Amino acid sequence: MKLGYRIVRDCGRADRTLVDAFSRIPTAIISDNMGRMFAGGAGLRPLHRSGGMAGNALTVRARPGDNLMVHKAADLAREGDVIVVDAGGDLTNAIIGELLVSYARSRGVVGMVVDGAARDLDALSAGSFPVYAAGVSHRGPYKDGPGEINVPISVGGMVVNPGDIVVGDMDGVLAIPADGAQALLAAAQAQQAKEAAILKDIEAGTWDRSWVDATLRANGFTD
Known part of the structure; x- marks a missing residue:
């Protein structure tokens, strides 16, 4: 395996009934019951018009400014996944835009979260498909790698593990670990x-x- 290129194909996913139950609760209330310290994603703001999301985390660690592994994650995505990308918070180049978001949605992805930049804001903000990013840039991404899929990542200071329940609304986004999810609910x-x-x-x-x-x-x- 070439250093910096890793894809983990098998990871746990939360039961859909549990995910659906969290989708009916505001993120603010969930955050209150996580001690207001484990939920976060500071700086990640919704770019879409309105609406929320709840799904299982398909995580990506991307080289800042490069979205090769984000494209691969979209190819591997299952229905109900949320693609969560650690792009180091860099805002120089957009990691996602209208084309990649549209493709991910066609694959059954229910939301995208990027600790980095997005572009095509007019298109994203006109729709209800949940997109969260740290900022906006018209400059497009490189597609060379490296990157990793389904590994632990950090977005906006929030740790996200593959298969975590990721919930978002217009207040922001948070990740819920599988351990303790029922009690939290x-x-x-x-x-x-x-x-x-x-x-x-x-x-x-x-x-x-x-x-x-x-x-x-x-x-x-x-x-």
Whole structure:
């Protein structure tokens, strides 16, 4: 094997029922229940018009400015995958654009995340296919490699392993490790139900706000 060229073809994938359940919960709520420290992807912003995604991570480590292995990942993708690319955060050359995104979508990919640049923003922003990137550049990519597929990567400071559940909405994107995913889902669903009840209380004018002053008093503040 030539150094820097590696493709791992077999990696675990989360059950589709579990992925679908996470797709119905906002990323903000999931993040709250991950201690607000494991979820992230700082600097990765949605480029599409609206909508969310949830799928299994198909990871790519790409040489900054080069998308050869991203193309190969699109060839290998299975329905329900999210292609997640560690391109080192470099914004000099776009790693993905309208053509590659369209091809990945035709392969059943449900979203793309790039710690690097994208291009063809007019086309991407007009659609609902989820695309997250660190920035935009009109300069196209090289296609020489090297790169790796289905290896642990880091995007925007967030570790992503092959097969992680990747969830995104207009607030951003996060990766959920397989270990503990069921417990996380239960906690996030409970918070979602609690927040739905609070919204009803706000509408009815009955939201209990006593905790605000209680917290201030506990910290030594007095009127």
